[in-house]
Amino acid sequence: MTERLPAAAWTAREDLAALVAALDPASQGNCRWVGGVVRDTILGIAPKDVDMATTLLPDETAARLGAAGIKAVPTGIAHGTVTAVLPGGTVEITTLRRDVSTDGRHATVAFSTEWRDDAARRDFTINALYADPRTLDVFDYHGGLADLAARRVRFIGDARERIREDYLRILRYFRFQARFGSIPADAEAEGAVAELAAGMKGLSRERVGWELMNLLGLPDPAPTVRRMAELGVLAHVLPEATNEGLAALDRLIGNEREAGAQGVGLRRLAALLPPDPPLAEQVAARLRLSVAQRKRLATVAAREAGEADARALAYRVGIEEARDRLLIGGTSITPLDGWTAPVFPLKGGAIVARGVTAGPEVARLLRTVENQWISEGFPDDARVSSIxxxxxxxxxSPHG
Structure with a gap:
């Protein structure tokens, strides 16, 4: 019996039907939905992206889109990818490919007209699923449907060979394992990632950082991260993470659930690290995190045991940073719900007007009054004047 994609909102999009009509007007079967959109739809998950594979060469794809009035952007033309800009969102359309050579980081590819060639070069069986855009029939060349039903993340072909083609597949394996996998995991996959983990040292830091942050942002990455540590993989990605950090990650995810807080990858990364801001900055730099992410990670790493006054903490370090620190420490974040940090109402000029000479003494008095104002729970202006x-x-010597 032929597997078909279940009905989903995206399959009824008129702009996607127009896209298919533009690329395959004679219904020759030259394009199919591919990868995550097929996998997630089978699982009943709303897909984030819609991707398409085609036997058409990139120039022909772009030409057909243009003839139909669909904007085409050559986003990855060397690798065969043209992006169609549609009202409902973009669609990446990639010509079928086969690998010619690989070096562990990049692959040299040749275009193909064989769907099996394209499927064979993909990483996991659950990602090598295709669907006819008109009939929604599913094409499965490597047992991906059975693996999906069993929640089994399995490499296509020889796991070690696939990893040697691109060592980032080690981190991708764990990300998909955290999202879709069951326990126990595929033995061949685990053996391969453990054996070849050292090969990740040649990967770009941006790619490693992106994969790690996406893994940590999943609903419950803790069991997978612990397994990465047990297999010796985590030491190659985040050597700063200790057993204490793994335990802190477990507690944090429990605290997030109890508080109804959304999991945040950066917060989970902070939990894995010791409370050491300079170390956090080093990790952030190594993973090529953004400036804002680096600042937040360092601020969260400055956490201290027993931080209990949520609003005082949020006033000093920022609301999101305070939420991170409180959740890691197991303190309630309820006081921050709907709360906006107030503005300290006292200015230096008001102190000078009281006869204090401008300079260090004014700054000292500002700090003194502000600290008292915070400790009293941000009272009104009249109380600030009294303080x-x-x-x-x-x-x-109040008058300088």
């Missing part, structure tokens, strides 16, 4: 009066009264 200033008290501070001035306790100053040995």
């Amino acid at each position: 200033l009066d008290e501070a001035l009264a306790h100053t040995s």
Whole structure:
């Protein structure tokens, strides 16, 4: 019996029907949906992206799109990819390919007209599924449907050979294992990733960082990350993570669930690391995280045991950073729900107007009053004025 994609919102999109009509007007079967969109639809998951494979060469793909009035962007023309810009979102259309040579980081490919060639060069069986855009019939060349039903993440062909083609597949394996896999995992896959983990040292840091952050952002990556440590893989990606960090990640995910908080990859990365800001900055730089991510990671790494005053902490370090630190520490984030940090109402000019000479003494008084204002829960302006009066009264030389 032929497997068909179940009905899904995306399969009824008129712009996708127009795309298929543009590429395959004579219904010759020269294009199919491929990869994640097929896999996720079978699982009942709304796909993030819609990708297509085709026997057409890139120039012909672009020409047919243009003739139909569909904008075509040559996003990866050397690798056969043309992006169609549609009202409902972009679709990457890639010519069927076969690998000619690989070096562990990049592959040299040749275009093909054989669907089996294209399927054979993909990483996992569950990602090598194709669907006819008109009938929605599914094409499975490597047992991906059975693996999907069994929640088994399995390399296509020889696992070691596939990893040697691109060592990033080790991290991709664990990301898919965390998202779709069951326990126990595929023995051949685990043996291969453990044996070849050292090969990841030649990968670009951006690619490693992207995969790691996406893995950590999944609903519950903790069992997979622990397995990465047991297999010796984590040491090649995040050597700073210790057993204490693994335990902290377990606790954090439990705290997130209890608080109804969405999991955040950067927060989980912080939990894996010791509370050491300089170390966190080094890790962020190595993983090529953005400037904002680096700053947030370092701020969260400055966490201390027993941080209990949620609003005071959020005022000092930022609301998102405070949420991260409180969740890692197991403290309630409820006080931050719907709360916006207030603006400290006292300015230096008001202190100078009280007769204090501008300079260090003004700055000291500002800090004193602000600290008291925070500790009292951000009282109103009248109380701030009273706090200033008290501070001035306790100053040995208030008038400079």
